[in-house]
Amino acid sequence: ESGLVSMDDKRDYEELISSERPSGGPASVRRIGGVLNFVYLLEFGEGDRSRRLVAKTYQNWYGLKWIPLTIWAIGSQNFDILGEKRLANEYRMNRFLRSKGLNAPQIHHVSVPRRTIIEEYVQGSGFDQIARDCLADPSQDLLARISSLGNEISLIHQAGATLGDSKPDNAILDGQGRIWFVDLEQASEGGNPAWDLAEFLYYSGHYTLRWGRMKMMAKAFLAGYLKSGNRAFVREISSARYKRVFGIVTAPHIIMGISKLCGSYDSSS
16 A cells, blocks of 8 residues: 555565665564464564564465365355465455455555565454453453454445454454454455354354353344344354354354354344
């Protein structure tokens, strides 16, 4: 979003940030995560002029991470396994969400030859930790944060898009209370909204064995979603095809509790 770039741009991280670095500011590159995708934090400048960017490089163009997941989720969700397609999804859907007034990091640079996208770094709390904290002590403040995430996902669905990989790890709450989605490589226009809801709930369920607390969090999430979301998608979560997918990571009584809860919602929108 900082201008046109060449599709043949082969500059590395140091070359890219040196062209943007405030004068006199030291630069550093530090790996911060990723298994098959390398993720780096780029820092340059000092004091008020400092800036942080995140560079994500697709290590394997064929995305071996997604091949077993595609087989595992067959009949429930289709994953893009080609790295080129995942990079394109990240770029396209980032811009799409921003065009709809939704929060996604600003794109700084894309390098097709280096299979890299560079975006603004979002400082905040990951919803994986928020979900864990909520399940440990479901305070009204934490439940409200979970509810706000449900509402934000409903806005994405209203805009005609889906996340595709809606694990709580992929959402961040910043210091101003805004929610950002930071991993959009499986996102698309269209898609299956029920999957987004099912993945968040069933995957979050593996953080706990206490159904009472999971039920409180699930209700808060769904209440936020249903401020503008479709009840039919909520009811669909109870389908066996979703329970089967997450049954290998989440306790059976949590799976059945979520399924029964979602199935109790009237399917009318």
